[in-house]
Amino acid sequence: MLRLSAGYLFVPYAELAKLTHNELLPTMGREFLEQPTIAKIGIVIVCLSFVFNIGMTILKGRKTVINMVLITGLIGLAVFFLFSFYNPINLALDKFFWWFVVHLWVEGVWELIMGALLAYVLIKVTGVDREHIEKWLYVIIAMALISGLIGMGHHFFWIGAPKYWLWMGSVFSALEPVPFFMMVLFAFKMVNERRIEHTNKIAITWAKGTAVMAFLGGVYGDFYIPLHP
Ligand SMILES: [Fe+2]
Incomplete structure (x- = not known):
């Protein structure tokens, strides 16, 4: 494994x-x-162990909106990564399935995982009602x-797909920053409405900071792309 990681840096x-x-x-x-394929298999094993760990915990414990969102995200993480093993020779076809990992991870499953973790931290550090937090998360x-x-x-847009994709x-994708913006509102609003003064200031800073950074990423990554028609 060490040789493999070192490979990125030292081996062409x-x-x-080869x-x-x-x-x-x-x-x-x-x-x-x-x-390398073996590292991809490693990623699958890591994803599955998260699915297993969280899944077994959910089965034994309380089923909440937050852990349902989290497990949905984790299953998506594992499933969509499988497309990284499918590598068609046709370049256009290859791009379609390649985005199934690259886009659906970033603008799909990771958002579910991040939203769930954010909601969990906010419940713990603000003392705001779970029901209220869950409504935002939904x-x-x-x-x-x-x-x-x-x-x-x-x-x-330019990989041989039908024209309607330009509009769709x-x-x-112009709407993609919206959920991120809502996460910013969510984090700041919950912290403002907090019922407890939590000593873990770092967690509160993380909750606000992650939402802001994700929003900036969302605007940069998605909003500048649109309106090609
Ligand atoms: Fe994208």
């Missing part, structure tokens, strides 16, 4: 591909999915899924 990429027998199941050579993840799933169309991708 083509040699790394070393890890990329020819058996070629998955290397795609941006963001550069990992709206945020609904917006994230509506904008994120169809917003994937902003990657389908543009309009829905």
Whole structure:
């Protein structure tokens, strides 16, 4: 494993591909999915162990909105990564499935995971009612899924997809910063309405800071792409 990690830094990429027998199941050579196949298998194992750990905890414990959102996100994380093992020779086809990992991770499942963690931290550090926090979480993840799933169309503009993706991708990806903006409002509003003065200031700063940074990323990454028609 050490040799493999060092490989990124010291071994030329083509040699790394040879070393890890990329020819058996070629998955290397795609941006963001550069990992040798064996490292990809490692990522799958890590995702599945999170699904297992959180899943078993949910089965034994209380089923809440927050942990349902979290497990949905984690299952999505594992399932969508499987497309990184499918590497069609046709470049247009390859791009479609490549975005299934790259876009659906960032604007789909990671938003669910982040929303769930944020909601959990906010309950703990603000003492605001769970019901109130959960209502916010519902709206945020609904917006994230509506904008994120169809917003994937902003990657389908020039890879041979039908023309309607120009409009679909543009309009829905323009909405992608909305759930992130709601997360900012959510974090700051809950902290303002807090019922307890929690000593863990770092957690409160994390909750606000992560929401703000994710929003800036959302605006940069998604809002500048739209309106191509
Ligand atoms: Fe995207």
